[in-house]
Amino acid sequence: MPKRSALAATAGNGGKRAMMCRVTFAAALVLVAGCAAEPVPTATPKAASSTKASDNAHRIQSIVGDCMKKKGFRYVPWVPPVKTSKSVNDRAYLGDYAAMKQEREKRGFTVFYRYAHPDQKEEVLWSAEDSPNSAIIQDLSPAQLAAYEKQRTACKSRAIKEVTGKVVKDENDLYAQEDATVEKVLDRELNGDPKLVELAAQMGACLKGKGYSVADTRPSTLHTWGWRMFEDKVKALAKNDDKPEDEEMAKHGQYTMPVISVADGKRYFSQEVRVALDDLACGKDFYAAYSPRNAEIQQRVALEFGGGDY
Template structure:
């Protein structure tokens, strides 16, 4: 599912550092009965800083402060006018950055963290030790604040994404109103000549994105960039000239606008529910909400 369809996302890495090792800290008693969910990221960072200090490393408690404009939030909440404006330019968000590489936007970067400079000054051996200690401290902090047991940033991301998918399936695919709207959207798209394999609400929400993402993946797997040592299902972005990518984007935009016209009522009802679930899971893992 495309990230831009979620208003609330977790900070999967609490600080920008290199790869993490397995956590080895003892499991302290959870503190899940105190503090507001919005306070959790700062509490996690404070515990990490104390833990790193005990291990002999300097670390500054730091929580990203992403800035999201109102139009993005409106589009992510299912507002028709905002979604149409976004889709007219970006389609489903698949080929857009390949067509316009200069338009890349990041909410925050690892270089924004003061800890990036701290670790960058260490020797390679010290950096390895720093990363190992940080992974352990992150695991301890997340466990202490949320009660969640995570082994690494990657493990945390996998658990979080899995919980979001399971909750969406359980709560939204069984919602009678969404089922009705998704079915009507599917009929409309079929009438326009589009392929619709499933009219489950969750499937309909990313049907168009998935179609063009699969197309981009096929291009990537057949270009001259070898896909070596990558996890299953992962690939390196294809090497496309912007002019060529814009041709793919033009088709994507047309499909995205048709998708929106057929799903105008569906998205208005679906997106707020999806965002609420995403926000709920983010809070469970002590992540930062986009606001």
């Protein structure tokens, strides 16, 4: 599934922290606390946009570094590396049928894959440990860390305002605003496109013919219906396990990842792969038309908000 870079402060899939998911339904993005996913690939080579995104990210980091220094905190401006090659996953994200088929045969919608194959490492470009600030944070006491995080949040909000004009309180607020913007742009530009609407209707009819219940065939919704169906299964399992849910996390669409046995993970994953392949068989033409435009919109909106992680 399409995904945005995970937060630099929460990297390392299966790492030391309890795993959490941040779900952004508008873009069908999953951020797993402890996992730094690859950046969203561009739909077409756009050197100017890429340069501006990089410039914005470096400007923001420079401002954060100066701000933290003035407040007496050590902070090294750092921008995660930019990906230059295109993997099978990237091509799948952009709607290439052969790549999508390969990815879905291997990972389905990517929801239960980690439970069925817990020893498989996620493909990542960078993790929090790569940041020079990781070592700085590890040397702080709990009280110092709380003060550090509070000041870093304030400095990043200031930097984003200075570079982009956006007013954000913290990372959750930033992503909420970004997600809402993506949703509006997708609805305006893609859900009203006659060709995409026609292809989505054809895909929906095909899925219904295979026995699936697809109530909403708007392009931006149909694009993620299968992923959301299995993500809902994970959320239901999370609600019914013995782990207490954090109210603050829940307010931001986050939840503590449930403990699922490998056997159960494989059972759910087998179902997921079957649905994912049926979805692709019905949506081959739809994805080829929709996915590149979706990728361009994701990139465009990310640039509006600074072109990088909070």
